[in-house]
Amino acid sequence: DADVTQTPRNRITKTGKRIMLECSQTKGHDRMYWYRQDPGLGLQLIYYSFDVKDINKGEISDGYSVSRQAQAKFSLSLESAIPNQTALYFCATSEHRTDTQYFGPGTRLTVL
Amino acid sequence: SQQGEEDPQALSIQEGENATMNCSYKTSINNLQWYRQNSGRGLVHLILIRSNEREKHSGRLRVTLDTSKKSSSLLITASRAADTASYFCATEIVGGSNYKLTFGKGTLLTVNP
Numbered sequence: 001d002a003d004v005t006q007t008p009r010n011r012i013t014k015t016g017k018r019i020m021l022e023c024s025q026t027k028g029h030d031r032m033y034w035y036r037q038d039p040g041l042g043l044q045l046i047y048y049s050f051d052v053k054d055i056n057k058g059e060i061s062d063g064y065s066v067s068r069q070a071q072a073k074f075s076l077s078l079e080s081a082i083p084n085q086t087a088l089y090f091c092a093t094s095e096h097r098t099d100t101q102y103f104g105p106g107t108r109l110t111v112l
Numbered sequence: 113s114q115q116g117e118e119d120p121q122a123l124s125i126q127e128g129e130n131a132t133m134n135c136s137y138k139t140s141i142n143n144l145q146w147y148r149q150n151s152g153r154g155l156v157h158l159i160l161i162r163s164n165e166r167e168k169h170s171g172r173l174r175v176t177l178d179t180s181k182k183s184s185s186l187l188i189t190a191s192r193a194a195d196t197a198s199y200f201c202a203t204e205i206v207g208g209s210n211y212k213l214t215f216g217k218g219t220l221l222t223v224n225p
Binding site: 035040041042045050056059088092101103104105106 | 116142143145147152153154155156157160200202204211212213214215216217218
């Protein structure tokens with residue numbers, strides 16, 4: 001079983017809809033992250049959480065919100081989706097001592 | 113502007129050859145990491161090198177870090193077709209309560225059989 005899972009894997013939605021992407025991990029890591037990847041632009045950090053009570057904005061948090069429901073769960077919401085939020089979204093986890101990030105398989109989101 | 117920039121953007125080699133990718137960055141870092149991504153899939157961590165280290169090896173991978181030049185290189189020796197993927201460098205900066213891991217745009221490596 002995968003250590004970091006994301007649901008859904010693919011989603012097509014319409015402008016103005018509320019969307020939630022979910023991430024779960026079985027690695028026991030305290031730190032979790034949400035990134036988006038656009039073609040040719042690498043990854044950009046949206047939000048990160050160092051523990052359940054800690055939420056921080058990343059480089060591109062506008063238009064997004066997050067919820068850390070438990071150590072193992074970190075969800076990303078788009079309150080009112082717009083077409084330029086069409087991208088590949090990745091969740092990642094890490095533990096403090098190693099700094100290495102472990103990525104989920106990604107969610108491909110298309111906003112029409 | 114991008115903190116980490118990989119060079120070249122694309123690299124095509126024959127199986128068995130060595131592949132070298134470079135990464136340049138702008139500000140002081142805590143560590144630099146290299147990741148690999150197969151098309152449309154999640155990133156996989158390859159190697160981390162801290163700011164006080166100059167070289168690290170892992171199997172066929174060799175990473176160097178030159179903090180005076182703010183650059184790093186990833187060498188893959190004896191490449192295989194299965195090494196075909198995009199490779200990203202990521203620089204980690206931690207200051208106070210702020211954390212930032214910034215990814216470059218990646219190098220697309222194609223290894224031809």
